[in-house]
Amino acid sequence: MDTALLAVLVEHHNNGDRAQNGWKPHVYNACIKHVKDTCDVDITKENITGRIKTFDKQYEIITKMLAQSGFGWGWVKNMANKEARAYRNKVVHNWESINIIYSKDHATGAGARTGAKCVQEPQDTPVVEEAPEVPQKRQRTGDSILCMMGKMKMSFDDALKTTEPLPMRKVTPPTEILAALKKVPDLEDSDMLRAYGKLIVNERLFEALMALPEELRKPWLLTFD
Structure with a gap:
């Protein structure tokens, strides 16, 4: 189901169908119809926003790991972040599609707005369950390659390593x-x-x-x- 959902999101991302506060309403309609036609599964806008939050979290964690700039280590608690450990030796399917959607507009810093936050804001136009038919597109060779690359296993052992010893807290006997x-x-x-x-x-x-x-x-x- 994620593959079908991301295929629609990538297509509409390339078409510029993202508003300032998230996806445009007709994108959700297209996702609902395509998942039904492809996977024979009925989903709602709430299901889509839930998966988008998951994709957003995966993108944020994995890209910081790949940068290997100290991410994965919590300096406050002096231990590996729980979120980082969860992705150690884990297969992340459809990574290339997720990367396409978030790579250009996933900001960092205090004023950053992630995709998960965007989908929580109300849309100006309500989403209707019945949408005009979207013509089926033949899967391109490039899409097939992206699917194969999405199943590659990524190891993050090096990102979770540290060479500095942990300071011991003073404890009076x-x-x-x-x-x-x-x-x-x-x-x-x-x-x-x-x-x-x-x-x-x-x-x-x-x-x-x-x-x-x-x-x-x-x-x-x-x-x-």
Whole structure:
């Protein structure tokens, strides 16, 4: 079904049938009819927009992987992005057709608008289920080559590799925290246990405790709920 759907989208993309806020209404009608004629499957505009979102996501992830510019590594969590791992050693069918549709207008940056976002905006003209007949076109040799290329297996092992070691987060041993609490004069056992439970899970709190003068440590610890 994706092959039939993308064939129509590529044709109308080449014809310039994309408005500022997404595909023109008659493109959806053409997709509905062509998929029915080719695959004997009834689809709706909602089905089409759902698949377009998937194509959009595939294009964004794969093109960044192929660029190998650090994509696939999340610097905030210091781990490979979940989206990138999902495409490791995965066959992406119809990649050439997806690339044709998105390569020229898939922007990047804060103000970028993806195809998935475009299809969520309302169209000025409603889509009707019955559309004028679209003449069947004989599959060209170039289209056959694109279908074959779409089934090629792409490996992204190199894109997920990193040569830099991950920095280890500082963690104070519980024994050191307990020893520091025992040095606080006149601290009741119940108060010590309550403070201990807070400090072992929050490194920042322990650093704050050690930064206080000794005479202020007990009053500060007693503020813990």
